[in-house]
Structure formats: structure tokens, C-alpha cells
Amino acid sequence: MTEELSLARTLDDIAPEEWNALAKGHPLASHAFLHALEASGCASLETGWDPHYLLLKRNGQLAGAMPLFVKYHSRGEYVFDHAWARAFMQHNLPYYPKLLSAIPFSPVPGPRLLARSPADRTMLAQAAVSLAQQNALSSLHILFPDDADQAALREAGFMFRETVQFHWHNNNYGTIDDFLAGMTQQKRKKLKQDRKKVAAAGITFKWLRGNEITADDLAFFYRCxxxxxxxxxxxxxxxADFFERIWRTMGDQLLLVLAHRDETPVACAFNIIGEERLYGRYWGTTEFVSGLHFETCYLQAIEYCIAHQIKVFEGGAQGEHKLSRGMLPVKTWSAHWVRDARFAQAIANFLDEETRAVDHYAEALVEHSPFR
Structure with a gap:
């Protein structure tokens, strides 16, 4: 049996079916999504996201893969390390370029070490550390890894950073009223009042999926x-090229929530459908209507999940305001390796303190649950 680790600079060199066989069906880790980011120029050397794909081949077949980017800034990551970069600068040490494994511009938990076995995931994590060491990069960061990846990263010696997102969970609701009935009277009343304001403004909604989405719909979304x-x-x-690419290649996994007044579109939310999850990603509007943002981005998505028996809706990073809409706090993680031992120890100490603070924050949020 022969094993080989290598780097590919473009997903054009990797067969989509081989990559996707390792991606666990996660739409944002798919070949199509990542290739669209690369081919459209959104994730490129010119934008500070220089693609490198770590590949593990066994007997000539792809057994593992890892999306890696050499980063020249920290924008578009949603795990904020600017203070670390400043500390390096103050000591006349370069923080950039750094090595990053993530889905660019997407704070969505999922697989980063694409492999079938724990041993292969650990091998990928260790190989990525070796790459950073060999190229004298300051650090390696794995953003929003799933549970299986976390185990491999802990075994490989990474430090972990904790954050909080807000996700909605479908408790086998039959209708949106079943969901609202479980909330406290105050929260339920507020949500119903907000929905009435949107309806009183003459706003109605359409759910458009796959081939129901036209080029005009997509163009309107992009303007928003x-x-x-x-x-x-x-x-x-x-x-716009990125969205056109995934519209062509991932059509049935895309959901537009389109808000209309008298058949004229006024707002739009862009979602991605996974096997058991709906991922809320982007939104925009042409005018302000009270309650329109929450209705378009969250309540319509929740209603869609109930109608289609989708288990979880992930509404994106940050946002305590989501709690009152029935989205509960969920801990998410990032993993970090720092080459300089002195900075690694200082960051480890910082993470210990930060984790305690985040834990207290998450506990406080649970106490303010909108549910009875």
C-alpha cells in the first residue's frame, strides 16, 4: 500500500466525485461550492485567500483532503484574531501570511479534515502543521470544525477557541403555530406583532428552490x-459570478425567500439546503419595512424547515437578537497552532480565560430562553 501527501493549487485538478465522497454531504464543503469561490476569484491570491488543497492519496485514490488557504489578512473568517496579529507586530514578528482551513466567508460548522477514518483525519492535521512549519508560517487555524475533526485536532495538539452561534431546532413541529405555542407569552406576542406589521405593509413571500429560481430572481437577490x-x-x-456558478451547479440546494409587494420584489434571503440543515447565508432589501429583516431571514426559514421536516436552521454568526426569535445558543469551535512557543503559551493562557467567559455567557443566554 502506497500513501502520498501532496498539494493542489486548484480544484480543477481534483475530481468532484472523489472530493464529494469525503465531504459528508455538507453543501458548503462540496467541490461545487469551493470551486465557485476559487473560479469566481472571490477566494484567490488577489483577495488574500491563496488556495492550497492538501491531498492524501492511498494507492492512487483520494483518501483524504483539506481545504487550506495561505491568508494575508483576517477578513472574512468570523473568528477574530486581530489582537494576536497586533501582538506579533508589536514584537516585530510577522503574523501574516498564516495558514487557514475554512470555508471562505462562511461561519458554518462542518468537516475540514475530509477523510473516512479518525487516523486519516489526524494524519491530515499533522501534515498541515508540518506545512506551516516547513514554510515558516506563523500559525495554522482550523475554523468551525465538526465533532469528528475536533477529536483529530485535539490529538494533534491544537489549542481550541470557543464561540457561540444561534441555531433553531425542529422539535417535530407540525406548523409554525406549534413552534410559537412553545414560547413565552411575551415573546410569542412580540413575534406575532412583528409578522402583522410586515403583512400590513402588503408584503407576501415566495419560497423558490432549484429551477424555480430564475436569472432575474438571482440578479435581484444580488442587488439586495x-x-x-x-x-x-x-x-x-x-x-455575482460566484452566485451564478452555484446557481448552475448546486441549484436544488439553493433556497431564495423572496418578499413581494404587489408582485414587485422588495427583499430577498439566500439559504443553502443540506441533508438535515438549512443554512441562512445572505440577505438584502430595497427599502425599510419594520420587521422585514427578521421575517425574511429567520421566520420564513423556520417555517420552511417545519414544512419540509428539516431538523436545524443555522442563522449565521453572532446575534443575540436571534434568541428572541427562538434560536438557541450553540457552542462552536476553532482550533489553532502557533509556531512560536512563547506566543503559543500566551495564547493558550488567553484562551483558558476566554473560554470561561464564553461559558458564562452561554449559561446566561440559556437563562433567557424564549421558551416556556
Whole structure:
């Protein structure tokens, strides 16, 4: 039996069916999603996301893979290490470039060490550390790994950082009213009032999936998405070409929630459908309507999950406001290796303190559950 570790600079060199066989059916870890990021130029050397795909081949067959990026900044990661970068700079040490395993611009937990066995996942983690060492990179970061990856990363000696997201869980609800009935009277009343405001503004909704999504629908969504970024003084991370690519290659896994008034679209939310989860990703609107954001992004998604028996809705990173909409705190993780032993120890000490603070925060959130 022969084993070989290598690097590919483009997913064009990797057969989609081989990659996807290792990706556990996770849509954002799929060949199509990652290839669209690369081919559209969103994740590229020019944007500070230089792709490197670590491959493990056994007897010529792909047995393991790991999306890696040489990063020249920390934007688009949703795990914030700017303070670490400043500390390196203050000691005249380079923090960038660093090595990163993540789904670019996507704070979505899932597989990062794509392999079938724990031993192969550990081998990939150790090989990635060796790559960082051999190339004198400051550090290696694995963002939002799933449970199986976490076990391998702990075995490989990584430090762990804890964060909190808000996910909605489907308790076998038959209707949206069943879900609302489980909430406290105050939270239920507020949600119903918000829904009435949206309806009183003449807003109705359509769920569009797969081939129901037209080129005009996609173009309207992108105008909304782009406007959201520009209103905050930023350029969007993702371009129209990226969305057109996944529309062509992942159509049935895409869900648009389209808000209309008198057949004129006014807002849109873009979601991705997994095997048991709905991933809320992007949104935008052409005008302000009270309650429209929460209805379009969250309550419509929850209603879709109930109607289609989807177990979990992940509403994205951060956002305590999601708690009152029935989304509960869930701990997520990132794993870190730092080459300089002095900084590694300092960061480990920091993470110990931060983890205690995050644990207290998560406990406080549970005490404010919107459910009875």
C-alpha cells in the first residue's frame, strides 16, 4: 500500500466525485461550492485567500483532503484574531501570511479534515502543521470544525477557541403555530406583532428552490446583497459570478425567500439546503419595512424547515437578537497552532480565560430562553 501527501493549487485538478465522497454531504464543503469561490476569484491570491488543497492519496485514490488557504489578512473568517496579529507586530514578528482551513466567508460548522477514518483525519492535521512549519508560517487555524475533526485536532495538539452561534431546532413541529405555542407569552406576542406589521405593509413571500429560481430572481437577490454591504461602507466579499456558478451547479440546494409587494420584489434571503440543515447565508432589501429583516431571514426559514421536516436552521454568526426569535445558543469551535512557543503559551493562557467567559455567557443566554 502506497500513501502520498501532496498539494493542489486548484480544484480543477481534483475530481468532484472523489472530493464529494469525503465531504459528508455538507453543501458548503462540496467541490461545487469551493470551486465557485476559487473560479469566481472571490477566494484567490488577489483577495488574500491563496488556495492550497492538501491531498492524501492511498494507492492512487483520494483518501483524504483539506481545504487550506495561505491568508494575508483576517477578513472574512468570523473568528477574530486581530489582537494576536497586533501582538506579533508589536514584537516585530510577522503574523501574516498564516495558514487557514475554512470555508471562505462562511461561519458554518462542518468537516475540514475530509477523510473516512479518525487516523486519516489526524494524519491530515499533522501534515498541515508540518506545512506551516516547513514554510515558516506563523500559525495554522482550523475554523468551525465538526465533532469528528475536533477529536483529530485535539490529538494533534491544537489549542481550541470557543464561540457561540444561534441555531433553531425542529422539535417535530407540525406548523409554525406549534413552534410559537412553545414560547413565552411575551415573546410569542412580540413575534406575532412583528409578522402583522410586515403583512400590513402588503408584503407576501415566495419560497423558490432549484429551477424555480430564475436569472432575474438571482440578479435581484444580488442587488439586495450588494446594497447591504454598501450601506455599511464595505464592498461585498462575493461577486455575482460566484452566485451564478452555484446557481448552475448546486441549484436544488439553493433556497431564495423572496418578499413581494404587489408582485414587485422588495427583499430577498439566500439559504443553502443540506441533508438535515438549512443554512441562512445572505440577505438584502430595497427599502425599510419594520420587521422585514427578521421575517425574511429567520421566520420564513423556520417555517420552511417545519414544512419540509428539516431538523436545524443555522442563522449565521453572532446575534443575540436571534434568541428572541427562538434560536438557541450553540457552542462552536476553532482550533489553532502557533509556531512560536512563547506566543503559543500566551495564547493558550488567553484562551483558558476566554473560554470561561464564553461559558458564562452561554449559561446566561440559556437563562433567557424564549421558551416556556
Amino acid at each position: 446583497y450588494e446594497r447591504t454591504y454598501h450601506e455599511h461602507g464595505n464592498a461585498p466579499y462575493l461577486n
